Amino acid sequence: MDKYAKLFSKAALIYLALGAFLGIGISVRPDWGERIRFVHIHLNLLGFMIMMIASVAYHVLPRFNARPLPWPEGVKYHFYLQNVGLLGMVSTHFAGGLWTNGALHYLFVLSAVMAGGGILLMIVNLYGVLAPADAGTLPARITGDMKVGEALDKFPNALPVFLASGFDSLANPVARKTFAKVVTIDKACEKHGVDAQEFVQKLNAALFSRSAPPTPPGRPSTEASAKEGRKIKMGEFCAADVMVGSLVKVYSETREVFEKHYGEECFSCPGHAIETVEQSAQMHNVDLEALLKELNCVVELQLKKRR
Ligand code: HEM
Ligand code: HEM
Numbered sequence: 001m002d003k004y005a006k007l008f009s010k011a012a013l014i015y016l017a018l019g020a021f022l023g024i025g026i027s028v029r030p031d032w033g034e035r036i037r038f039v040h041i042h043l044n045l046l047g048f049m050i051m052m053i054a055s056v057a058y059h060v061l062p063r064f065n066a067r068p069l070p071w072p073e074g075v076k077y078h079f080y081l082q083n084v085g086l087l088g089m090v091s092t093h094f095a096g097g098l099w100t101n102g103a104l105h106y107l108f109v110l111s112a113v114m115a116g117g118g119i120l121l122m123i124v125n126l127y128g129v130l131a132p133a134d135a136g137t138l139p140a141r142i143t144g145d146m147k148v149g150e151a152l153d154k155f156p157n158a159l160p161v162f163l164a165s166g167f168d169s170l171a172n173p174v175a176r177k178t179f180a181k182v183v184t185i186d187k188a189c190e191k192h193g194v195d196a197q198e199f200v201q202k203l204n205a206a207l208f209s210r211s212a213p214p215t216p217p218g219r220p221s222t223e224a225s226a227k228e229g230r231k232i233k234m235g236e237f238c239a240a241d242v243m244v245g246s247l248v249k250v251y252s253e254t255r256e257v258f259e260k261h262y263g264e265e266c267f268s269c270p271g272h273a274i275e276t277v278e279q280s281a282q283m284h285n286v287d288l289e290a291l292l293k294e295l296n297c298v299v300e301l302q303l304k305k306r307r
Contacts (some may be wrong), residue, residue, distance in 0.1 A: 001263060002061050002284065004075040008055035009081060019263025037239075038098075039090040046086050046115060054078065054122050061129045062283055070128035071121075072285040078121040143204045144196050148188050149181035156187025159204045165199055166192055229276035235303065238286060238295045244280050245273035247295070254298050261286050 001009075004175065015259075019281035026033045058075055061211040062068050069075065087113025092098075097108035142151050142158065147292045148170070151158055157223050167188065169175045189196035209210040232250050248267075258266050262284045266272060272280070 002072075003263075004079045005007055005055050006263075007079055008051045011079075012048045015043045015051065015054070015086075019048055020045035027230070035094060038093045039225055042086060045081075046089075049095040051082065054082075057122075057126055061126055064132065065129050067129050068285070069125050070283045071125055072165060074121045074125045078118045078125070080117030081114045083118075085111045087111075087114070089115060094254070115170075122170065142185070142207065144186040144189075144198060144200050145184050147181055148183050148185055149176060151185060152180065155207055156204075157207055158203055161203050165194055165202070201234035217242060229274065229279075237299055238277060238292060240278035240292065241276050243273070244275050244277060247277065248272075251299050251302050253302050254295050257294050257298055263293065 019040055022036050026036060026040060038296075044278055058069070082149065092104055092111060095104055097104035099105075140156065148162070148167075152162070152170070159170065161239075170180060185200060186196045188194075189199050191266060229241050229246070231246040232238060232242045234250050238247055238254070244258065248258070250264040256269070258272075258280070262280070275283070277292065280286075281291050
């Protein structure tokens with residue numbers, strides 16, 4: 001569980017204890033009710049209830065929807081705003097701030113705005129997790145008018161199909177970054193004397209049929225990593241699309257790297273078995289490149305020890 005999601009749970013339990021204590025106070029002395037009824041209600045509802053919901057929702061919703069929070073930093077700001085706001089509200093209300101015209105009333109309003117602002121952040125962030133995926137990120141199929149470079153960027157698995165059809169120059173990464181970016185698939189076919197319609201069909205069949213061609217060496221498959229991960233074998237280095245569970249099974253010492261970044265209870269979540277390194281980094285707002293470097297250092301050390 002992330003730091004602030006956990007802090008929300010802890011704060012919620014503290015507010016429940018305080019709220020229940022005040023509830024007992026009102027039961028014993030109903031005449032206190034007028035003063036502390038608001039405090040009791042808001043510690044319990046705004047403190048315990050909303051914060052416990054926030055804690056669970058921040059942890060669970062991104063995992064259920066396989067989508068990270070649009071603004072992970074926002075959880076921290078929500079935490080401080082709602083806590084400072086709630087404590088300000090209950091203390092100024094207790095001191096009579098709702099009914100006076102002076103500074104106390106302004107303080108109550110300021111606290112109310114802070115608590116409200118925190119809740120607004122939660123709404124926006126969680127709504128972003130639930131919003132439908134952006135359909136425009138990956139085209140449904142490759143078409144002839146698409147630039148060769150664009151097709152390769154979006155579908156790295158298309159490279160072996162290009163190479164097998166005689167586009168040998170694409171084996172060179174510089175070519176893929178330069179002229180491939182300006183030439184359409186139709187034009188490239190024309191130049192190489194390849195039937196464009198047939199070739200596009202071949203590409204789509206290879207990419208969208210069940211048995212897609214293997215990822216070219218050295219290039220992690222971005223398409224595969226967005227969907228399902230792969231297992232790693234002893235002797236291989238880690239890439240973005242490797243499943244965390246498989247990596248830890250083969251290179252047990254990488255477990256400590258995940259625990260360091262994601263918290264010690266990270267492996268209590270069953271998701272780790274099928275989540276890829278890339279997906280896990282996204283979920284925990286950790287830089288993927290830096291994480292892969294760290295993991296591969298550990299992999300290298302473990303491989304050296306075996307020799
Ligand atoms: C040991 C636990 C609790 C005790 C002894 C307690 C006691 C009380 C008492 C004596 C009142 C005042 C009733 C009145 O003035 O008519 C009250 C009101 C209230 N309590 Fe609690 N309470 C407890 C826990 C909670 C919890 C956990 C929540 C919410 C999560 C909660 C929500 C409320 C609300 C919303 C009211 C206002 C009800 C209304 O406006 O009629 N209480 N409680
Ligand atoms: C930014 C958040 C909130 C602010 C600024 C706020 C403010 C207020 C104010 C000014 C009152 C009237 C108090 C009075 O007449 O003395 C009130 C009453 C109440 N609020 Fe809130 N509130 C907030 C959040 C919530 C939430 C999240 C809940 C429930 C989930 C809630 C439940 C209630 C209830 C039940 C009352 C009636 C209390 C009574 O019967 O005396 N409030 N709130």
